[in-house]
Each structure stands twice: as C-alpha cells, then as structure tokens.
Amino acid sequence: xEFLKPPVGEKMPSDDDRYAVxxxxxxxxIVAMSLEPSGYPPxxxxxxxxxxxxxxxxxxxxxxxxxYSAYYNQPLPIGNGQTISQPYIVALMTELLALDxxxxxxxxxxxxxYQSAILxxxxxxxxxxEIIEPLATRAAKxxxxxxxxxxxxxxxxxxxxxxEYAPFDGIIVTAAAGHLPLPLLEQLKPGGRLVIPVGSWPxxxxxxxxxxxxxxxxxxxxILPVSFVPLTGGY
Ligand code: SAM
Numbered sequence: 001x002e003f004l005k006p007p008v009g010e011k012m013p014s015d016d017d018r019y020a021v022x023x024x025x026x027x028x029x030i031v032a033m034s035l036e037p038s039g040y041p042p043x044x045x046x047x048x049x050x051x052x053x054x055x056x057x058x059x060x061x062x063x064x065x066x067x068y069s070a071y072y073n074q075p076l077p078i079g080n081g082q083t084i085s086q087p088y089i090v091a092l093m094t095e096l097l098a099l100d101x102x103x104x105x106x107x108x109x110x111x112x113x114y115q116s117a118i119l120x121x122x123x124x125x126x127x128x129x130e131i132i133e134p135l136a137t138r139a140a141k142x143x144x145x146x147x148x149x150x151x152x153x154x155x156x157x158x159x160x161x162x163x164e165y166a167p168f169d170g171i172i173v174t175a176a177a178g179h180l181p182l183p184l185l186e187q188l189k190p191g192g193r194l195v196i197p198v199g200s201w202p203x204x205x206x207x208x209x210x211x212x213x214x215x216x217x218x219x220x221x222x223i224l225p226v227s228f229v230p231l232t233g234g235y
Contacts, residue, residue: 019059022071026087027054029073033088040224045091052121053091058084060142061112080132082229084112085174089207089226096195096209096223097170099123104165106187108158108231109174113139116151119172126151127165129158131233159235161187168192175231176205190216197228 013021027050035042059070061084066076075083085093093115099105099122110116110130116139119126128151130136136155143151154162158173159181166187173184173196180196188194192212199205207223 019057019071020054023054023058026058026071026073030088030091033073034092043092043095043223045095049091049094049118049122052094052118053087056114056117056121057146058087058114060146061114061117078112078135080135082111082132082135084114085228090115090118092224093172093174093195093207094118094122097122097172097193099170103169105170105172106158106162106165106168106184107172107174108161108184110136110139110153111174113143113151115172115174116143116153117146117148120148120151123170124150125165127154127162127168128152129154129156129162131155131157157233157235159183159231159233163187170194171196173197173231174228176201176226176228177231177235180208180210181231181235185210185212185218188212188218190214197226201228201230203227 034045059067062070062076073087075086078084101124103123104125105119105123107116107128110128116126116128133155136153140153161183167189168187169189169192171184171188171194176197176199190212191214194210196208197205198208205226207226209221209223211219
C-alpha cells in the first residue's frame with residue numbers, strides 16, 4: 001500500500017485516505033495501459049468509467065490475505081479456483097458496454113461482485129449470475145453491506161441468460177466461452193452491446209464486442225487477446 005507521510009504537526013492519514021490514494025494510482029495504471037495496449041490501437045477509457053473506478057473499494061472484494069495487492073493492476077485469486085479480473089480489463093469491458101443510468105445489464109460470472117458494483121454505478125439495474133454458490137453468497141452479502149440496492153444476484157448457469165428480466169441493454173460475460181451462448185444473443189436488445197471473452201483457456205482467447213443494430217442484426221468486433229477462467233455449465 002501507498003504510505004502517506006503527514007506534514008509535521010498533522011495526523012496520520014486514515015486507512016480510507018490510503019486506499020483512495022492507491023485507487024488513484026490504479027486508475028493511472030489503467031489509463032497508461034489503455035493508451036498503449038501492446039500491438040493494438042489505443043482504446044481510451046472515459047472519465048465516466050474512470051471516476052467510478054476511483055470510488056469502488058476493490059480492497060473489500062478480495063480475500064484478506066490479498067488486501068495489500070488489491071489496487072495493483074492485476075487479477076487476484078478469490079477462492080474456489082476463481083479470480084477477480086484485472087482492473088484494466090474491468091474498465092475496458094465496462095467502457096465497451098457504453099451504459100446509461102437507466103440501462104439494465106446482465107452479468108454472467110459474479111465472482112467477487114466487484115464488476116457488479118462498477119456496473120451498479122453506471123446502470124439502472126444489474127442482474128448478475130454466478131454458478132458457484134459460495135461466491136454468489138459472499139458477493140450478495142458484500143454488495144448489500146455496500147448499499148448496492150440495484151443489483152440482483154442469482155445462483156445458476158448464466159449461459160442460459162436470465163429470461164425473466166430480458167431483454168438487456170448490455171450483457172457482460174466474465175468467463176471465457178468456447179462459443180457465444182445463443183440465449184445471450186437472443187436476450188440482447190436491438191441497439192444493445194454484449195462483451196464476452198471467446199476461446200479456449202488460458203491463452204487463445206479474444207475479447208469480443210457484439211453490437212446489435214436497430215434491426216436486430218449482430219455485428220462483431222475483436223478487441224484484444226485476453227486470459228479468463230473458463231465459462232462452465234451446459235452451454
Ligand atoms: N466479475 C468477477 C469479479 O468482478 O470478481 C470476476 C469473475 S471470474 C473471472 C469468472 C466467474 O464466472 C467465476 O466466479 C465463475 O465461477 C463464474 N462462472 C463460470 N461459468 C459460469 C456460468 N456458466 N454461469 C455463471 N457463472 C459462471
């Protein structure tokens with residue numbers, strides 16, 4: 001963690017101050033990476049996304065033993081063989097969704113709940129599905145404690161989507177699929193955006209953006225090579 005030395009006569013900074021400084025450093029690292037993704041065109045992250053990432057307390061979403069690494073620009077283990085994604089990738093995927101405050105968004109792969117919290121700051125309603133029950137339970141408790149009342153969680157296989165609340169303005173999948181699960185495409189609104197890593201674990205994956213035009217026709221853009229844990233379940 002960043003250590004702030006107080007000027008003579010002033011009191012020590014609180015933990016909250018230190019975490020805020022560390023978050024600012026994390027956002028600087030995200031900006032640097034967004035302007036120089038090796039071999040790919042720069043994809044600037046908007047102030048709207050960066051300002052949310054400066055606020056959401058990532059240290060609350062990582063296990064106790066990883067708390068001092070919480071604001072490094074790297075993925076971290078969260079238990080059950082799963083990870084919280086790299087902050088740069090969280091920012092990029094959020095940016096690609098181009099969310100508005102009244103949008104409803106489906107997340108497949110709640111994990112720690114960190115990405116859900118970022119989405120909750122950007123959209124009106126967040127529906128998040130997690131296949132590993134203990135992770136979903138922990139994320140639900142934490143998101144409740146942090147006051148994210150616009151996030152609804154469900155334990156289950158997210159590759160089937162969540163038909164009850166479909167269609168969605170945005171869909172984000174935070175685990176790598178061998179192919180795009182069709183129910184997710186069907187549950188995307190015309191004009192909506194879907195972000196998903198596609199390919200096999202661990203190194204042959206590409207982050208894909210699907211944009212559905214107003215006629216319901218999907219268009220695909222390959223964004224970046226990535227490395228995500230696999231999407232499991234029966235898709
Ligand atoms: N967004 C998460 C965060 O902020 O911590 C990171 C998610 S982690 C990279 C991927 C998550 O997807 C894991 O928690 C994993 O259990 C979950 N997952 C994998 N397959 C799934 C499926 N079919 N349905 C729902 N969740 C799934």
